[in-house]
Amino acid sequence: MAKLVECIPNFSVSREKDPAVFNALVDCAKSVPGCFLFDVQSDGNHNRCVFTLLGSPEAIEEAAVKLTGLAAEKIDMRKHQGQHPRMGATDVIPFVPQTADMTVEDCVSLSKRVAERIWNEFGIPSFLYEDSATRPERRNLADCRRGQFEGMPEKLLQEDWAPDYGERKIHPTAGITAIGARMPLVAFNVNLDTPDVEIAKKIAKAIRGSSGGFKYCKAIGVMLEERGIAQVSMNMVNYEGTPLYYTYEMIRALAEGYGVKIVGSEIVGLTPGKALIDCAAHYLKLENFNCTEQVMEYHLIGME
Amino acid sequence: MAKLVECIPNFSVSREKDPAVFNALVDCAKSVPGCFLFDVQSDGNHNRCVFTLLGSPEAIEEAAVKLTGLAAEKIDMRKHQGQHPRMGATDVIPFVPQTADMTVEDCVSLSKRVAERIWNEFGIPSFLYEDSATRPERRNLADCRRGQFEGMPEKLLQEDWAPDYGERKIHPTAGITAIGARMPLVAFNVNLDTPDVEIAKKIAKAIRGSSGGFKYCKAIGVMLEERGIAQVSMNMVNYEGTPLYYTYEMIRALAEGYGVKIVGSEIVGLTPGKALIDCAAHYLKLENFNCTEQVMEYHLIGME
Numbered sequence: 001m002a003k004l005v006e007c008i009p010n011f012s013v014s015r016e017k018d019p020a021v022f023n024a025l026v027d028c029a030k031s032v033p034g035c036f037l038f039d040v041q042s043d044g045n046h047n048r049c050v051f052t053l054l055g056s057p058e059a060i061e062e063a064a065v066k067l068t069g070l071a072a073e074k075i076d077m078r079k080h081q082g083q084h085p086r087m088g089a090t091d092v093i094p095f096v097p098q099t100a101d102m103t104v105e106d107c108v109s110l111s112k113r114v115a116e117r118i119w120n121e122f123g124i125p126s127f128l129y130e131d132s133a134t135r136p137e138r139r140n141l142a143d144c145r146r147g148q149f150e151g152m153p154e155k156l157l158q159e160d161w162a163p164d165y166g167e168r169k170i171h172p173t174a175g176i177t178a179i180g181a182r183m184p185l186v187a188f189n190v191n192l193d194t195p196d197v198e199i200a201k202k203i204a205k206a207i208r209g210s211s212g213g214f215k216y217c218k219a220i221g222v223m224l225e226e227r228g229i230a231q232v233s234m235n236m237v238n239y240e241g242t243p244l245y246y247t248y249e250m251i252r253a254l255a256e257g258y259g260v261k262i263v264g265s266e267i268v269g270l271t272p273g274k275a276l277i278d279c280a281a282h283y284l285k286l287e288n289f290n291c292t293e294q295v296m297e298y299h300l301i302g303m304e
Numbered sequence: 305m306a307k308l309v310e311c312i313p314n315f316s317v318s319r320e321k322d323p324a325v326f327n328a329l330v331d332c333a334k335s336v337p338g339c340f341l342f343d344v345q346s347d348g349n350h351n352r353c354v355f356t357l358l359g360s361p362e363a364i365e366e367a368a369v370k371l372t373g374l375a376a377e378k379i380d381m382r383k384h385q386g387q388h389p390r391m392g393a394t395d396v397i398p399f400v401p402q403t404a405d406m407t408v409e410d411c412v413s414l415s416k417r418v419a420e421r422i423w424n425e426f427g428i429p430s431f432l433y434e435d436s437a438t439r440p441e442r443r444n445l446a447d448c449r450r451g452q453f454e455g456m457p458e459k460l461l462q463e464d465w466a467p468d469y470g471e472r473k474i475h476p477t478a479g480i481t482a483i484g485a486r487m488p489l490v491a492f493n494v495n496l497d498t499p500d501v502e503i504a505k506k507i508a509k510a511i512r513g514s515s516g517g518f519k520y521c522k523a524i525g526v527m528l529e530e531r532g533i534a535q536v537s538m539n540m541v542n543y544e545g546t547p548l549y550y551t552y553e554m555i556r557a558l559a560e561g562y563g564v565k566i567v568g569s570e571i572v573g574l575t576p577g578k579a580l581i582d583c584a585a586h587y588l589k590l591e592n593f594n595c596t597e598q599v600m601e602y603h604l605i606g607m608e
Contacts, residue, residue: 004604004607038603054607098600098604184600265588265590266590269598270603271600272599273577273599273601276580276581276585276588276599277581277584279584280581283549283584284548284552285567286568287495287569294574295576296402297577297602300308301605302604303606
């Protein structure tokens with residue numbers, strides 16, 4: 001198995017508003033050997049685009065640095081307008097481990113190497129956020145970004161807001177970048193056989209970490225209008241710390257208290273296979289199961 | 305995702321008895337571009353070795369043909385002795401799909417191409433077996449091989465035993481080869497909290513296809529002496545036709561009738577991740593889940 005990491009850099013430019021710069025970034029991403037451009041999203045109203053890159057830690061480091069340099073060269077944040085909050089030409093660079101032998105700690109190291117290089121090579125300072133954060137108040141990206149590009153020169157002079165890498169001043173046109181490692185996020189929703197959204201909201205509150213539930217679960221209760229049923233909608237931000245079946249079984253137990261049953265669930269978008277394989281191992285009571293050794297797909301990744 | 309196939313050719317030679325020929329076969333397997341030699345097993349008493357190859361259908365076709373040619377050149381079956389039944393220098397060549405976009409039907413086509421080529425290029429006839437079989441009595445490898453190398457000249461003249469490819473006579477020194485496609489096999493055992501092996505045997509009989517149970521399940525009841533408990537030991541020969549959770553839930557229900565509980569289960573060796581992900585999808589009641597689209601690992605396979 002190869003070590004593979006996902007990198008999802010967000011740039012303050014869009015295909016809709018500035019196709020030349022957007023295309024230059026796409027070409028740059030494709031030009032790095034071993035870096036695979038898996039997906040590109042662009043939003044004209046946000047005037048922002050999001051790349052999904054996959055590759056070895058070395059290839060991804062190279063791509064992140066090169067793209068940040070190119071964005072600094074091509075984007076002038078003094079002229080940037082868009083609905084999405086932003087503080088830099090390369091606004092945020094998350095790193096996510098994608099194979100079982102690549103850990104979040106590996107991604108934290110990678111994030112620090114990139115932060116160091118973009119300061120040394122381009123004079124762009126950065127905050128480390130999420131699992132790379134050096135202090136609790138920097139874990140949350142929104143807290144790092146508060147004040148945005150325009151407010152950053154002043155913010156960096158506050159006692160608590162020196163950049164993690166670089167001096168206490170933004171790059172004049174490229175601003176400042178947030179860089180961090182995190183686990184893959186799994187969007188997991190559970191549907192209830194009730195039209196009463198209040199039940200879903202009460203269950204969501206009970207299971208989410210912020211109000212005393214599972215540490216790595218974010219949850220809200222929503223109504224699925226077209227089906228006339230309520231849903232507990234979750235972001236599982238660390239499926240190893242809080243496995244999906246913890247929340248599923250807890251929702252089942254709490255729903256039962258309201259005389260309500262689970263009718264189904266869904267995964268929105270991508271999930272690591274292991275998040276589901278761990279559930280199978282639980283329900284089948286698998287003993288001594290080693291996912292990376294025994295699951296064929298892990299042996300196929302990185303095979304040439 | 306890349307299409308990947310597994311090929312597990314069995315040769316009538318061993319590292320222990322004839323290291324030069326064994327090593328020549330290993331070198332040959334490694335020499336085919338895009339073919340990865342995943343595992344090699346050799347048994348001196350059987351005087352037989354088993355290679356596990358992984359690669360694209362094209363690379364695997366090339367490797368299977370090349371290896372069969374080399375084995376024909378180096379191995380003289382008239383002199384071969386070993387405890388394992390055998391009928392050819394390359395005794396059997398199974399093809400197993402290993403990615404979700406590679407089907408058993410693709411492997412059947414591959415098996416026929418290889419069968420045609422080894423007849424045209426080396427004059428080696430073959431039987432198609434398992435899912436490639438052209439008639440029911442050839443599905444089972446043991447039935448094809450009955451009579452072994454020494455009895456084959458006569459067997460091929462029987463009305464029902466003309467080779468699927470080639471004429472009614474063996475290659476003088478390389479014999480005849482069985483070639484076929486099959487699903488990956490999952491070795492799945494379920495442990496019961498009883499020391500009564502008869503209960504495990506009764507449950508095994510109830511769930512296996514041969515006595516009226518699940519079509520793609522082979523099962524026996526065994527005693528785990530060191531733990532003092534009985535086990536239902538299964539070979540799941542098609543986890544899509546008979547998912548693992550079918551047998552697990554049936555064992556649970558039948559065991560309950562004897563006042564017995566499941567204490568755990570195990571997967572022996574390798575399994576396709578999908579065999580377990582399908583179980584997770586069942587227990588979590590996942591709606592509209594598309595394994596190959598939504599599971600990240602499938603996007604990582606074949607990525608360079």
